[in-house]
Amino acid sequence: MPKILELDQHVADLIAAGEVVERPASVVKELVENSIDAGAKVITVEITAGGMTYIRVTDNGCGIAPEDVTTAFLRHATSKLSGAEGLEAIGTLGFRGEALAAIAAVSRIELLTRERGAREGVSLSLVAGAIADISPAGCPEGTTIIVRDLFFNTPARKKFAKSDRAESSAIAVTILRCALSRPDVSVRYIRDGKAEFHTPGDSRADSCIYSLLGRDFSAGLLPAESSDETVSVTGFVSSPAAARGNRSFQFFFVNGRPIISRTLQAALEQAFANKLPSGRFPSCALYITTGHGNVDVNVHPAKTEVKFISDKQVFDGVYYAALGALNALGSGATLRTEDQGSGIRDQGSGDGGYEGTGVKGQVLGDGGYGSTAFSGKQGGGFKSMPADEFRTKYDSNSQLSIHNSKFSSGRAVSEPGVNSQYSPLNSQVNDFRVIGEALKTYIITEYQGSVWFIDKHAAHERLHFDALRKNGYEPMSQTLITPVICRHSREDIALILENTDMLEGLGFTVDSFGDDAVAVRRIPADIDIADAEPVLSDICAALSIGGTPTPAQRDGIYKTIACKAAIKAGKSSDFRELETLAARVFSGEAAECPHGRPVAFEITKHTLDKGFKRV
Ligand code: ADP
Numbered sequence: 001m002p003k004i005l006e007l008d009q010h011v012a013d014l015i016a017a018g019e020v021v022e023r024p025a026s027v028v029k030e031l032v033e034n035s036i037d038a039g040a041k042v043i044t045v046e047i048t049a050g051g052m053t054y055i056r057v058t059d060n061g062c063g064i065a066p067e068d069v070t071t072a073f074l075r076h077a078t079s080k081l082s083g084a085e086g087l088e089a090i091g092t093l094g095f096r097g098e099a100l101a102a103i104a105a106v107s108r109i110e111l112l113t114r115e116r117g118a119r120e121g122v123s124l125s126l127v128a129g130a131i132a133d134i135s136p137a138g139c140p141e142g143t144t145i146i147v148r149d150l151f152f153n154t155p156a157r158k159k160f161a162k163s164d165r166a167e168s169s170a171i172a173v174t175i176l177r178c179a180l181s182r183p184d185v186s187v188r189y190i191r192d193g194k195a196e197f198h199t200p201g202d203s204r205a206d207s208c209i210y211s212l213l214g215r216d217f218s219a220g221l222l223p224a225e226s227s228d229e230t231v232s233v234t235g236f237v238s239s240p241a242a243a244r245g246n247r248s249f250q251f252f253f254v255n256g257r258p259i260i261s262r263t264l265q266a267a268l269e270q271a272f273a274n275k276l277p278s279g280r281f282p283s284c285a286l287y288i289t290t291g292h293g294n295v296d297v298n299v300h301p302a303k304t305e306v307k308f309i310s311d312k313q314v315f316d317g318v319y320y321a322a323l324g325a326l327n328a329l330g331s332g333a334t335l336r337t338e339d340q341g342s343g344i345r346d347q348g349s350g351d352g353g354y355e356g357t358g359v360k361g362q363v364l365g366d367g368g369y370g371s372t373a374f375s376g377k378q379g380g381g382f383k384s385m386p387a388d389e390f391r392t393k394y395d396s397n398s399q400l401s402i403h404n405s406k407f408s409s410g411r412a413v414s415e416p417g418v419n420s421q422y423s424p425l426n427s428q429v430n431d432f433r434v435i436g437e438a439l440k441t442y443i444i445t446e447y448q449g450s451v452w453f454i455d456k457h458a459a460h461e462r463l464h465f466d467a468l469r470k471n472g473y474e475p476m477s478q479t480l481i482t483p484v485i486c487r488h489s490r491e492d493i494a495l496i497l498e499n500t501d502m503l504e505g506l507g508f509t510v511d512s513f514g515d516d517a518v519a520v521r522r523i524p525a526d527i528d529i530a531d532a533e534p535v536l537s538d539i540c541a542a543l544s545i546g547g548t549p550t551p552a553q554r555d556g557i558y559k560t561i562a563c564k565a566a567i568k569a570g571k572s573s574d575f576r577e578l579e580t581l582a583a584r585v586f587s588g589e590a591a592e593c594p595h596g597r598p599v600a601f602e603i604t605k606h607t608l609d610k611g612f613k614r615v
């Protein structure tokens with residue numbers, strides 16, 4: 001057995017640092033939180049080179065007493081918590097006493113601090129967590145911490161740093177959230193010598209939002225408010241007309257802490273149910289206040305998630321605040337038509353009518369034709385193939401067997417004459433005939449004794465989606481003569497710049513372009529130039545800052561691209577294109593569209609014969 005040793009302090013600190021200090025933005029977050037906890041009313045953050053060489057945070061908070069400055073850098077040293085009871089009701093942003101130790105372990109630090117009312121301050125410098133110098137110093141009240149050469153002693157971590165631009169954007173997002181969380185604190189962000197933004201600190205959420213997110217965003221906001229005995233909510237939600245293609249403008253704060261919460265997201269979106277088309281999301285800045293004992297903030301390493309004692313109470317708080325805001329808007333709160341056109345994903349106008357079995361004009365009821373034909377009545381003769389049924393049938397390993405009876409709604413009609421069976425792998429699939437295209441949307445084909453309708457957009461989308469998912473996918477790109485400049489939120493810019501490699505693999509070449517835009521130089525060959533921006537927004541919606549995309553997030557991205565690259569319903573297609581698509585569908589390549597809608601359904605000869613009373 002190898003001997004078990006206790007790790008020395010330095011190694012232990014390096015390990016801990018890995019958890020707390022993942023990247024420059026996490027350093028900034030911890031330092032700004034410390035300033036807020038110190039009661040600062042003015043906080044300035046300055047960085048250079050994406051925060052890798054220099055981060056300075058200055059505040060006018062309470063300062064640190066000379067006798068405490070070195071303790072502050074010890075692990076688990078905190079002034080915010082004295083015993084386990086304190087953990088039950090935490091009123092400060094920090095409480096673990098880890099941040100300063102962790103940051104110090106992987107950088108060179110200079111600290112300058114003077115307690116409120118003290119005659120002089122103290123200056124301390126540390127290198128990789130070891131004290132290099134400590135001396136009295138004249139300085140303003142408050143604290144300044146300078147962090148230089150982040151990760152200088154952990155080359156492996158340094159390698160993971162993204163471009164300066166990507167790190168600066170992530171920092172901007174972090175500061176934006178902190179600044180938004182506290183309208184009573186004036187926050188200023190300076191990057192490479194240039195003032196990026198600053199909030200007035202006048203305690204008004206609206207002026208804080210305005211200074212950070214601009215006039216257009218502010219103009220679309222409605223005041224929102226609700227309260228009961230335990231939870232109160234104030235802030236703003238966007239009007240339905242100002243909805244966006246993703247959630248990056250949904251800001252929630254619980255007792256002043258910026259948090260990410262699916263419960264609150266769901267509450268907000270539920271209030272907007274039926275007011276927004278799918279793929280559009282409300283924005284908000286909502287400030288939730290509840291007793292400290294009602295939330296557990298000690299559930300997430302970066303403290304960005306919390307647990308509520310009662311999810312339902314906060315859900316209701318947010319839901320009713322948002323609903324009240326919408327109701328106050330009156331009938332104007334319903335979707336304005338111009339929204340329909342902008343950025344609605346996947347459902348082009350020709351796409352709408354075939355969810356499940358609800359095909360318009362669906363006919364062929366049992367009760368004889370003449371009168372019921374084309375009444376829209378749900379009969380039994382045919383229906384669209386349910387997704388999972390189709391999937392099993394088209395599982396390329398299994399013998400595909402299509403029994404018409406399976407597709408009749410609930411009636412077991414056995415039809416000996418029309419029992420088509422083939423294996424998609426062996427099939428030559430040349431025994432079909434494209435009859436034509438209906439409504440610029442459906443390919444009508446005759447195949448093995450039945451008439452099949454194929455949704456050309458859904459089929460094409462599926463094929464493209466599967467191609468994207470394959471290992472070694474090689475995108476075909478078009479280089480744009482003039483790069484498309486896409487404006488996005490800071491959060492989205494950060495996401496895009498963090499994921500340029502992944503985007504490259506999908507056929508997008510994207511560069512930074514100022515602070516609120518990116519330049520798109522190449523896009524996949526089959527995507528319209530006009531779609532470049534919406535596709536990028538949608539991709540952002542599927543990602544989250546600071547992590548590699550999960551398989552589900554990747555699928556979300558592929559779906560977006562496949563949908564935009566697929567031939568559109570509502571536009572007539574070349575006959576050859578229709579034939580190629582039909583051949584691929586019948587060979588079992590496309591079972592259902594990536595959104596789970598069917599790609600094809602069948603009307604059997606028997607059904608037709610019955611309709612015409614031939615049988
Ligand atoms: P935590 O915030 O969890 O207490 P930190 O490692 O971030 O742990 O900070 C350790 C301690 O240093 C804090 O508890 C606080 O007393 C002190 N401190 C850190 N930053 C500041 C600041 N800007 N102003 C005043 N005190 C500070």
Ligand code: MG
Binds near residue numbers: 033094095097
């Ligand atoms: Mg802290």
